[in-house]
Amino acid sequence: MYFKEASLSRDIIHExxxxxxxxxxxxIAEWTIERLHFSDAKPDxxxxxxxxxxxLRQRGYNQLHLFTDTLSDHYYIPSDHDLLKRNYYSKAQALRNKKHRLETQNMFSIDRPVSGKHILLIDDVFTxxxxxxxxxxxxxxxxGNKVSVLVMAVDK
Incomplete structure (x- = not known):
């Protein structure tokens, strides 16, 4: 999906x-399943x-968890919502200017070592x-890890 101003996809993601x-x-996960077919590169x-x-406390849930868990159940791939940790609080990307969106140094850390895995990293909007x-x-x-990326929408 394209995440454009005044679009249905933007409305759905904001909901x-x-x-x-x-x-x-x-x-959105069910729509993704209709289009996503892993060949030899199925993630671990x-x-x-x-x-x-x-x-998380303000929102009450992570918007990616149900999406990811639905994919996990369908493809029989385990999900891990705790591997990565966000180290500090910041405003939503949508509320930040372009210069401040680039500030991601040390924003994330890995909770425990993982090696030799193909990881599918999932986010909502690619900006x-x-x-x-x-x-x-x-x-x-x-x-020794390989990373692939899946997003719900791309901001154009």
Whole structure:
């Protein structure tokens, strides 16, 4: 999906993230399942981009968990919502200017060592790619891992 101003996809993602419509994640996952077919490169683990504990407490849920768990159940791939940790609280990317969106250094850490795994890193909206790159780097630093990325929407 393209995440454009005044679009249905943007409305759906905002319902999911900001209006307590967690089940929208399951619907998007079902749409994804119709289109996503793993060949020889089936991942070993599905990993979500974490929310800071303060934002998780405010929202009450991580918008990626039901989406990821639905994919996990369908493809028989374990999910891990705790592998990555967000180290500090920041405003939502949508509320930050482009310069501040680039500030991701030390924002994430890996909770425990993992190596030799193909990890599918899952996020809601691809904007600059900096969040995904920062998380992927943490996973790759552990050694011998391969990272693929799946997003619900791309911001154009």
């Amino acid at each position: 999911l993230k900001y209006r307590s419509r967690e089940k929208a994640g399951k619907i 683990i599905l990993v979500t981009i974490p929310l800071h504990f303060r934002k 600059t790619g900096n969040t995904l790159a920062a998380c992927a780097w943490e996973i790759l630093k552990s050694g």
